[in-house]
Amino acid sequence: xxxxxxxxxxxxxxxxxxxxxxxxxxxxxxxxxxxxxxxxxxxxxxxxxxxxxxxxxxxxxxxxxxxxxxxxxxxxxxxxxxxxxxxxxxxxxxxxxxxxxxxxxxxxxxxxxxxxxxxxxxxxxxxxxxxxxxxxxxxxxxxxxxxxxxxxxxxxxxxxxxxxxxxxxxxxxxxxxxxxxxxxxxxxxxxxxxxxxxxxxxxxxxxxxxxxxxxxxxxxxxxxxxxxxxxxxxxxxxxxxxxxxxxxxxxxxxxxxxxxxxxxxxxxxxxxxxxxxxxxxxxxxxxxxxxxxxxxxxxxxxxxxxxxxxxxxxxxxxxxxxxxxxxxxxxxxxxxxxxxxxxxxxxxxxxxxxxxxx
Amino acid sequence: xxxxxxxxxxxxxxxxxxxxxxxxxxxxxxxxxxxxxxxxxxxxxxxxxxxxxxxxxxxxxxxxxxxxxxxxxxxxxxxxxxxxxxxxxxxxxxxxxxxxxxxxxxxxxxxxxxxxxxxxxxxxxxxxxxxxxxxxxxxxxxxxxxxxxxxxxxxxxxxxxxxxxxxxxxxxxxxxxxxxxxxxxxxxxxxxxxxxxxxxxxxxxxxxxxxxxxxxxxxxxxxxxxxxxxxxxxxxxxxxxxxxxxxxxxx
Numbered sequence: 274x275x276x277x278x279x280x281x282x283x284x285x286x287x288x289x290x291x292x293x294x295x296x297x298x299x300x301x302x303x304x305x306x307x308x309x310x311x312x313x314x315x316x317x318x319x320x321x322x323x324x325x326x327x328x329x330x331x332x333x334x335x336x337x338x339x340x341x342x343x344x345x346x347x348x349x350x351x352x353x354x355x356x357x358x359x360x361x362x363x364x365x366x367x368x369x370x371x372x373x374x375x376x377x378x379x380x381x382x383x384x385x386x387x388x389x390x391x392x393x394x395x396x397x398x399x400x401x402x403x404x405x406x407x408x409x410x411x412x413x414x415x416x417x418x419x420x421x422x423x424x425x426x427x428x429x430x431x432x433x434x435x436x437x438x439x440x441x442x443x444x445x446x447x448x449x450x451x452x453x454x455x456x457x458x459x460x461x462x463x464x465x466x467x468x469x470x471x472x473x474x475x476x477x478x479x480x481x482x483x484x485x486x487x488x489x490x491x492x493x494x495x496x497x498x499x500x501x502x503x504x505x506x507x508x509x510x511x512x513x514x515x516x517x518x519x520x521x522x523x524x525x526x527x528x529x530x531x532x533x534x535x536x537x538x539x540x541x542x543x544x545x546x547x548x549x550x551x552x553x554x555x556x557x558x559x560x561x562x563x564x565x566x567x568x569x570x571x572x573x574x575x576x577x578x579x580x581x582x583x584x585x586x587x588x589x590x591x592x593x594x595x596x597x598x599x600x601x602x603x604x605x606x607x608x609x610x611x612x613x614x615x616x617x618x619x620x621x622x623x624x625x626x627x628x629x630x631x
Numbered sequence: 632x633x634x635x636x637x638x639x640x641x642x643x644x645x646x647x648x649x650x651x652x653x654x655x656x657x658x659x660x661x662x663x664x665x666x667x668x669x670x671x672x673x674x675x676x677x678x679x680x681x682x683x684x685x686x687x688x689x690x691x692x693x694x695x696x697x698x699x700x701x702x703x704x705x706x707x708x709x710x711x712x713x714x715x716x717x718x719x720x721x722x723x724x725x726x727x728x729x730x731x732x733x734x735x736x737x738x739x740x741x742x743x744x745x746x747x748x749x750x751x752x753x754x755x756x757x758x759x760x761x762x763x764x765x766x767x768x769x770x771x772x773x774x775x776x777x778x779x780x781x782x783x784x785x786x787x788x789x790x791x792x793x794x795x796x797x798x799x800x801x802x803x804x805x806x807x808x809x810x811x812x813x814x815x816x817x818x819x820x821x822x823x824x825x826x827x828x829x830x831x832x833x834x835x836x837x838x839x840x841x842x843x844x845x846x847x848x849x850x851x852x853x854x855x856x857x858x859x860x861x862x863x864x865x866x867x868x869x870x871x872x873x874x875x876x877x878x879x880x881x882x
Contacts, residue, residue, distance in 0.1 A: 279740060287728050493723075493724060494724075497723055498720070500683075500719060501715070502732075504681070504712075505732065505779065506783065507704055
């Protein structure tokens, strides 16, 4: 078995649900459906669907940090905001020509990752864990929100980019693909849909390979028993930091896509409510698996959207109720519980073997 | 040169002097058992050697190198390995995955699967490879963790009550396994209460009491030592104090 096949074999493994031809056939059907979807819809609706998609990266990042690594972070929105503002500042100053928006995307994500590396260094090398990790990360995102909220004055500017306090930063250019015979501007429409869908597939499959790799093995080992993991010779702080940074970069990607989608970002994207929502998506779906997190996030966002249209003020209350119900009824996640229920008749009745052998 | 050595090791928790000037040395190839009544400081000494506690003073040497300032994982990488008292396994993962996590960086990827199979057979866990580790019987959990610990091919194996909760048969089988590993060159330091087990495996026994080395010698010396019997019975008779060992009991 050469290195490449071993690499691709990691698309399935003990850390991810779904294996074998049936699963991948299902995956391709869903993907084909997603690709065909714009043919049966109008540009405006497709543009709104992209809005859902932009959040999924942040959810998958949290799934990695929390579900696989066992570290509950409320800080995803901090990295979301940093990358969102970063993208705004870069593109307002340097424009969108020559594909610079994609350079700005990479730089903004790198900025979020760098900030996460700095924060994570003090958290993990200072051996902060459990509830304190949650408290510190929540504080960081709230501090950032407060800070950005007081930048209304004209003196708060970076180059041409006014930070604009609570009203938020706007009018940055959307993502633009350089193309012979005229750049393609990715407004919230079919083109942007395909670009983001492509990113989503790459990130999802990439994360599957990551969590089934030796790195992923150590990650779940740290979640299960950090002392044992360290006593097998692993520097668990480095693994935790690496995971935190990858998760933060994905939150940053969400931030950039969100900002370019609406050409708009405000401090409240880093506020209390915003910080709590990723926890709800990931917990309701089933944090210990990438696929259930993905399905759960799309489902919860769709429910949230429907509620906002039909009875806006209750949407957040329902989100809260959903989280409480999940914790009480299916602590490992509703989608995960559902997946197990569906899979039950098809799996051999081996004693207590939920996931099977590698 | 001893493989592991503690020099005038002290550990205080506030006013509590848990490890008191402990000098302990294990030669390569030795099986050494650490015994003593509850609260003698056995676990603390273990954690000091592992780097989970930092000593208040003193030094720890591994194969001649001062490792006092090293982190736990660095000590493990130098050739130590440990089995905890409460089975330290990854409960929500399969037995096979537990071993894979322990072994993945010690073997070529192409040979990893067969090495895991070999160890599973050695541990008599082949039929349970796919089960979640948390669902194993207590004895099997102990064996799984011993398997993880020895899969690192350590020079020094630290065992904290390896036979706790095992049946007499399982205990004896564990003892035989330790003798086999020792015959291959592994040095072993074990905290143990089961005197039959100590008699089976130990070349040398150290009795800790109130944080100090109270007595040291072969198992026969220790069993014949009336002072040791006295501290286990929790009484300090006039007879016992009269025959006190150097560095012994001051009650």
